[in-house]
Amino acid sequence: MAVTMAEISKLRTMTGAGMMDCKNALTEAAGDFDKAIEIIRKKGQATAAKRSDREASEGCVLAAANGGFAAVLALKCETDFVAKNADFIALTQLALDAAMASKPANLEELAALKVDGRVLSEIITDRSGITGEKMELDYYEFVQGGTTTAYIHPGNKLATLVAVAEEGVDSQVVRDVAMQAAAMNPVSLDRTSVPQKVIDTELEIGREKAREEGKPENMLDKIAQGRLNKFFQESTLLEQSFIKDGKITVADYLKANKATAIAFKRVTLNQE
Numbered sequence: 001m002a003v004t005m006a007e008i009s010k011l012r013t014m015t016g017a018g019m020m021d022c023k024n025a026l027t028e029a030a031g032d033f034d035k036a037i038e039i040i041r042k043k044g045q046a047t048a049a050k051r052s053d054r055e056a057s058e059g060c061v062l063a064a065a066n067g068g069f070a071a072v073l074a075l076k077c078e079t080d081f082v083a084k085n086a087d088f089i090a091l092t093q094l095a096l097d098a099a100m101a102s103k104p105a106n107l108e109e110l111a112a113l114k115v116d117g118r119v120l121s122e123i124i125t126d127r128s129g130i131t132g133e134k135m136e137l138d139y140y141e142f143v144q145g146g147t148t149t150a151y152i153h154p155g156n157k158l159a160t161l162v163a164v165a166e167e168g169v170d171s172q173v174v175r176d177v178a179m180q181a182a183a184m185n186p187v188s189l190d191r192t193s194v195p196q197k198v199i200d201t202e203l204e205i206g207r208e209k210a211r212e213e214g215k216p217e218n219m220l221d222k223i224a225q226g227r228l229n230k231f232f233q234e235s236t237l238l239e240q241s242f243i244k245d246g247k248i249t250v251a252d253y254l255k256a257n258k259a260t261a262i263a264f265k266r267v268t269l270n271q272e
Contacts, residue, residue: 063150070148
């Protein structure tokens with residue numbers, strides 16, 4: 001059966017598949033658009049399955065905030081060429097829009113969301129078949145509070161979220177803290193939220209360094225504790241020196257603006 005360019009163009013608009021894929025699918029389906037779409041979807045699933053063992057190390061990170069809710073996610077692919085493609089960025093935005101609308105609790109719930117009647121994970125699989133690259137939703141995080149913000153670093157490889165308890169806080173203040181988190185890569189919000197495993201590791205490193213320096217054994221714990229305090233100052237968001245004014249901490253900056261940070265998230269595909 002011969003198919004027309006108008007039919008091929010229509011199917012391309014509906015699926016995003018290539019011209020020859022659309023032509024072949026319409027021919028196989030004898031002009032039935034529903035069958036043609038299913039043929040393209042199955043091809044995409046088969047292609048994705050063949051690439052399941054490949055590493056998806058590139059991708060796009062996007063984030064958004066609306067009132068008291070903010071979300072960040074990463075859609076990964078295999079090459080930087082695809083990651084920078086407008087269609088791939090649009091697909092990442094589609095996933096983010098779905099997250100902002102439905103506020104899923106985790107990555108699994110996000111992947112199962114329906115967008116225009118189709119499951120998000122299936123839409124991603126279809127796109128994988130079209131590009132020939134493995135694609136996967138790899139990160140999804142969110143924060144909630146009185147005021148939230150999202151910061152996307154240029155290049156779409158790094159994004160952060162920050163939530164403060166109070167409503168109506170100056171958006172620039174919260175954004176400044178989000179930029180701080182992006183630049184300084186804190187391990188946690190404050191020292192009370194640092195995982196115990198990290199604390200134990202830092203204490204052990206502190207003892208070993210002191211021992212190598214020839215310090216007395218009875219002083220090792222005290223020295224290690226001092227170094228742990230320095231670690232807290234350098235590696236927890238609220239105790240870090242504020243990048244816009246090194247004379248104060250982030251906590252000082254927030255206090256001066258009557259804001260209390262309650263959560264932050266940082267997602268990056270960069271090697272650090």
